[in-house]
Amino acid sequence: MHELAVTEGILDMVLNEAKKRNVERVVAINLVVGEMTGIEEDCIRFYFDILSENTPAGGAKIAVKYEKPLFRCTGCDRVFERKNFTFSCPYCGYPGVLAQKGVELYIESIEVE
Template identity: 30%
Template sequence: MHEMSIALSIVEAVEAKAREEGAERISGIDLVIGKLAGIEPESLKFCFSAAAKGTLSEEALLAIQEPEGVGACGECGKLFPVSFYYAECPDCRSLRITIVSGEEFVIQSITIEEQEGE
């Protein structure tokens, strides 16, 4: 369950940014979690609600984008969608595949609420 420690680090990171911006609370957090990032979005959401207790992001909604994995063939250079690390090139059947996308794990943005006129 590494999702719990990850949820805590997300809470910590957005809390710091939100305080810097003078936020009263955080209403939304946009995450990008690639399908090959090794993170279960559902499990992360579950842990997040516990991790965010008593912080500015206690009521924040998590919006998670999950980009598909993309592999590049080391033999013929073809780019193709992959869902596992053990992909095979659909053209030349090579197994020398390098993952070029789908491993991203990024906090894209946060939506904060602040008092009008402050």
């Protein structure tokens, strides 16, 4: 799985941010994860605990908020959420393509001490 690399990236960003702001301890990290990434919260936590040991982010709590993907219809151009395991447009039935959201992962906020 790619969770290890993803978690390393998150930790890097958090530590950079902590350094910039002279933060000694990061207590919580709020992440937004797109559902389409397939990234599992438990995996991130697992790797994070290992990787963050002996860093200012060690022991920080991780909160993950999942974001639903949005699709854009190739027929009527409307944006919709996928429902019932189909990518078809709920308005006209044309196939939808991934528009935005649901594919990214970013840090929403960091709580520090």
